[in-house]
Amino acid sequence: MEIGKLLEKKLSRDAFVFGLERAIWLKLMSGKEPYKIKDDTYLMTRALLNSVKRAYEQGISPAYKKKLSELLLGKILFRGFKSKIPHKKTYGIEPPSFVTISPTNSCNLKCVGCYAASPCAEKHFEHLDYDVFCKIIEQNKTHFGSHFVVISGGEPLLYRGKNGKTLSDILQEHNDVFFLMYTNGTLINKEVAKKFAKLGNITPAISVEGFKEETDWRRGKGAYKKILQAMENLREAKVPFGISITPTSRNIETLFSKEFIDFWFEKQGALFAWSFQYLPQGRNPDMHLIPTPEQRFKSYFETWKFVRKGYMIADFWNCGTVTRGCMAAGKPRGGYFHILWNGDIELCVFAKIKDKNPTLNNVYNLFNSGKSIVDA
Ligand code: SF4
Structure with a gap:
């Protein structure tokens, strides 16, 4: 399913963000960097994802929904x-x-x-x-x-x-x-x-x-x-x-x-x-x-x-x-x-x-x- 669609409804949005947070945590923790760096990176990424969630909850225009999912999450965060x-x-x-x-x-x-x-x-x-x-x-x-x-x-x-x-x-x-x-x-x-x-x-x-x-x-x-x-x-x-x-x-x-x-x-x-x-x-x-x-x-x-x-x-x-x-x-x-x-x-x-x-x-x-x- 497209990211945009997953973010649209609260239930799928929460599940998507939760899954993503876990995936990021596991990926970071499997790396060789010092724990503090990995943990801080995770916390900041989690806060960023929380901002995306809050953006949807507060209400954003259709163009923002498209760009946030396609560009910010898609092209920049995932496929960057x-x-x-x-x-x-x-x-x-x-x-x-x-x-x-x-x-x-x-x-x-x-x-x-x-x-x-x-x-x-x-x-x-x-x-x-x-x-x-x-x-x-x-x-x-x-x-x-x-x-x-x-x-x-x-x-x-x-x-x-x-x-x-x-x-x-x-x-x-x-x-x-x-x-x-x-x-x-x-x-x-x-x-x-x-x-x-x-x-x-x-x-x-x-x-x-x-x-x-x-x-x-x-x-x-x-x-x-x-x-x-x-x-x-x-x-x-x-x-x-x-x-x-x-x-x-x-x-x-x-x-x-x-x-x-x-x-x-x-x-x-x-x-x-x-x-x-x-x-x-x-x-x-x-x-x-x-x-x-x-x-x-x-x-x-x-x-x-x-x-x-x-x-x-x-x-x-x-x-x-x-x-x-x-x-x-x-x-x-x-x-x-x-x-x-x-x-x-x-x-x-x-x-x-x-x-x-x-x-x-x-x-x-x-x-x-x-x-x-x-x-x-
Ligand atoms: S660029 Fe303008 S707004 Fe920014 S710090 Fe300077 S005077 Fe203030």
Whole structure:
């Protein structure tokens, strides 16, 4: 039976997910990796499957049902390993799992410590060429066998390519790819939410910093209210979404509290949370915002406590066992690299390091010299 059909009804959905969890557990435990790595990987995968279950229970549009089963579970989770075989045969190693593209540096907010140092003046806004954007997505598919792309920014919904092309055009043109988009959420109106619901191949991770006080302090007055409205629009259109959090010394206790999880997951309907502890980079770096060692230590246990309960919270620092360490520089199996609005290719969104060879460190130069992203 097709995955989509199995997920449709509660009984078959629960049975399918239970069976899948067991199969994953047995497969992991038969491997030779240390137990902690296997157990953490199992717990995170179980939390991911729980999010899929919750997505169906909360209600998602028909297009999302199709894309979640065909793309996310089908092409990415189940058959992902098969599509990586050609790369492994040619290069002897597995390819990266995905590419992160920040197609624009423009943004409508001016967050404290913006990691991307998004310029405040329009004259400094830059957008990745639309055709180059498409070519990266295509090559991620053909060369890495990956049907998953992460979109960051700036604010991705402000992206404008040639002839005013937007992110929606990208989603439409690459409907065999599933996108995770980091967004400030303030531009997700009813129309945008409906468009997503129709396309079904994007899930927004909306940035929140805690509750109203923390979010408005960092993102600007009124941001919190707009975020709540965006989530209402997404729920109404039946679009699955999650949150993105930046633990700082000011908000880390709030972020890993039961009240926080209850509010965003249970009340607002977030299905996942991505977390990256504050790094002093971008706009006016502030060393005082870095969580203290004690706070970081405590947050490790808090993160895993919630993951054990079935909440998908992936902390790039505290969940290193799941990705087998750092994901940067296109690491085989689970790795990625980052391409910016000006075409620059860097190791990671948070490690602004690039190759010193100009032919290899910029995607425009790379493509102009007849190379592909495999050569980066
Ligand atoms: S952190 Fe994100 S939302 Fe805030 S200014 Fe920077 S790019 Fe915009």
